[in-house]
Amino acid sequence: DDVLSFAGKKFLITAGPTYENIDPVRFIGNHSSGKMGFEIAKKAAKKGAEVILISGPSSEKVDDKNITLHKVTSAQEMFDEVFKYYENVDIAIMSAAVADYTPKVKATEKIKKSENELTIELVKNKDILKTMGEQKSHQFLVGFALETQNEEENAKGKLIKKNLDMIILNSLRDEGAGFANSTNKIKIFTPTEEHSFDLKSKEEVANDILNFIEQKIVTK
Numbered sequence: 298d299d300v301l302s303f304a305g306k307k308f309l310i311t312a313g314p315t316y317e318n319i320d321p322v323r324f325i326g327n328h329s330s331g332k333m334g335f336e337i338a339k340k341a342a343k344k345g346a347e348v349i350l351i352s353g354p355s356s357e358k359v360d361d362k363n364i365t366l367h368k369v370t371s372a373q374e375m376f377d378e379v380f381k382y383y384e385n386v387d388i389a390i391m392s393a394a395v396a397d398y399t400p401k402v403k404a405t406e407k408i409k410k411s412e413n414e415l416t417i418e419l420v421k422n423k424d425i426l427k428t429m430g431e432q433k434s435h436q437f438l439v440g441f442a443l444e445t446q447n448e449e450e451n452a453k454g455k456l457i458k459k460n461l462d463m464i465i466l467n468s469l470r471d472e473g474a475g476f477a478n479s480t481n482k483i484k485i486f487t488p489t490e491e492h493s494f495d496l497k498s499k500e501e502v503a504n505d506i507l508n509f510i511e512q513k514i515v516t517k
């Protein structure tokens with residue numbers, strides 16, 4: 298029984314992995330299922346928000362008139378889609394696991410096996426969230442940080458470097474947190490405070506995140 302606390306607010310949410318094609322049959326990806334981002338989108342919609350959900354390849358589904366789903370594959374496609382809408386939203390939450398690198402050359406035909414070793418040269422992708430931070434005007438900008446070491450230091454570093462209003466840390470060192478699980482354990486940082494949460498279902502985590510944001514935008 299959600300209160301319509303985000304009625305009239307526009308959200309942009311990203312979810313899932315990106316796939317960076319090597320050739321027509323192979324790609325570089327990661328283990329994101331999209332679940333975390335989809336749960337945030339569903340909760341925001343239940344709280345009355347109008348949600349644009351941009352997702353990489355995921356088997357998650359939504360059926361809510363307040364959510365418009367845009368499917369993308371690569372980091373570049375996600376970048377392009379995000380910037381179609383970013384200017385007109387109130388709150389952006391980037392939970393996608395975006396590839397930092399992509400093959401320099403995408404082979405047009407399937408790469409054949411040979412007797413030799415194979416090296417794939419990777420070039421850097423644009424950082425979507427960092428670019429959003431640079432172009433931020435009125436938006437409340439929220440990032441995620443998935444870490445395996447020096448978690449808090451890295452998360453706080455990303456908060457500052459990417460000009461965010463808030464970052465949500467999940468660590469692969471915590472059992473049941475991060476990828477694919479139906480649960481997550483998070484810690485939220487703003488430039489002035491931090492708050493730890495227990496291990497919960499991703500639906501409950503989404504609720505905690507949105508309640509936290511609601512308090513922040515009231516006082517922003």
Ligand code: PMT
Nearest residue numbers: 330331332333392394395424425426441442443475476477
């Ligand atoms: O999808 P699930 O299986 O439910 O798993 C959820 C999750 C673990 C993927 C999610 O909770 C999460 O942590 N998402 C961010 C994962 C990640 O890529 O973190 P990062 O620390 O590498 O990136 C930091 C932030 O920058 C993220 O908000 C990311 O979306 C963004 N980024 C990163 C690289 C890039 N090129 N562009 C970006 O916008």
